[in-house]
Amino acid sequence: QVQLVESGGGVVQPGRSLRLSCAASGFNFRDYAMHWVRQAPDKGLEWVAVVGVDGNTKYYADSVKGRFTISRDNSKNTLSMQMNSLRVEDTAVYFCVRMPDAMDVWGQGTTVIVSS
Amino acid sequence: EIVMTQSPATLSVSPGERAILSCRASQSVSGRLAWFQQKPGQAPRLLIYDASTRATGIPARFSGSGSGTEFTLTISGLQSEDFVVYYCQQYNNWPLTFGGGTKVEIK
Numbered sequence: 001q002v003q004l005v006e007s008g009g010g011v012v013q014p015g016r017s018l019r020l021s022c023a024a025s026g027f028n029f030r031d032y033a034m035h036w037v038r039q040a041p042d043k044g045l046e047w048v049a050v051v052g053v054d055g056n057t058k059y060y061a062d063s064v065k066g067r068f069t070i071s072r073d074n075s076k077n078t079l080s081m082q083m084n085s086l087r088v089e090d091t092a093v094y095f096c097v098r099m100p101d102a103m104d105v106w107g108q109g110t111t112v113i114v115s116s
Numbered sequence: 117e118i119v120m121t122q123s124p125a126t127l128s129v130s131p132g133e134r135a136i137l138s139c140r141a142s143q144s145v146s147g148r149l150a151w152f153q154q155k156p157g158q159a160p161r162l163l164i165y166d167a168s169t170r171a172t173g174i175p176a177r178f179s180g181s182g183s184g185t186e187f188t189l190t191i192s193g194l195q196s197e198d199f200v201v202y203y204c205q206q207y208n209n210w211p212l213t214f215g216g217g218t219k220v221e222i223k
Contacts, residue, residue: 035212044203044214044215044216044217045152045154045160045203045205045214045217046214047205047211047212047213047214050212059210059211061211062117062211095159095160099207101165101166102150102162102165102166102171102207103150103152103160103162103205103207104162104165104171104172106159106160106161107159108158108159109159
């Protein structure tokens with residue numbers, strides 16, 4: 001079945017780095033743009049970043065631009081996000097999302113906590 | 117950035133009745149508007165895309181309408197599992213933006 005499984009979350013100090021991964025299965029990963037969306041504790045949803053099918057087209061939310069880098073490996077059906085210079089306000093559940101016409105498949109999320 | 121405003125923040129409805137949720141965009145998003153349902157501890161689930169098209173497997177009691185800047189999600193015959201949080205999202209412009217959510221609670 002179509003599935004997205006995130007990993008890599010954890011507790012990290014402000015200013016440090018973390019790398020999230022998302023393993024895709026059950027569909028042709030290379031045919032879909034992929035996104036990261038996050039949700040801070042008891043807050044709403046915030047779009048973070050997108051990467052196009054070829055891995056070259058990328059857009060970021062202003063809140064993470066210059067600190068986060070989204071990437072994909074179509075040979076391994078994997079989406080990644082390198083998060084540098086983490087801030088307390090980056091604390092959230094991070095979801096990997098597939099988006100053909102709309103965000104139709106979501107992973108279960110991985111939790112990132114930035115705290116000293 | 118397009119700001120998405122959902123109203124009301126909380127909607128109290130009796131089971132079996134109809135709920136009408138609103139979403140307003142700060143500028144036109146054409147019909148590129150989606151609705152999501154989120155249950156506690158779970159990822160959001162796509163209900164409606166392109167303003168009025170139900171996603172695969174979504175019951176007919178969920179319907180969407182609107183265009184431009186004004187959109188509505190209608191849930192007819194509310195069932196117990198429908199009393200959760202709903203978000204709208206525009207995907208017409210970067211950055212993609214979500215509304216703040218509407219919580220549907222039991223009256």
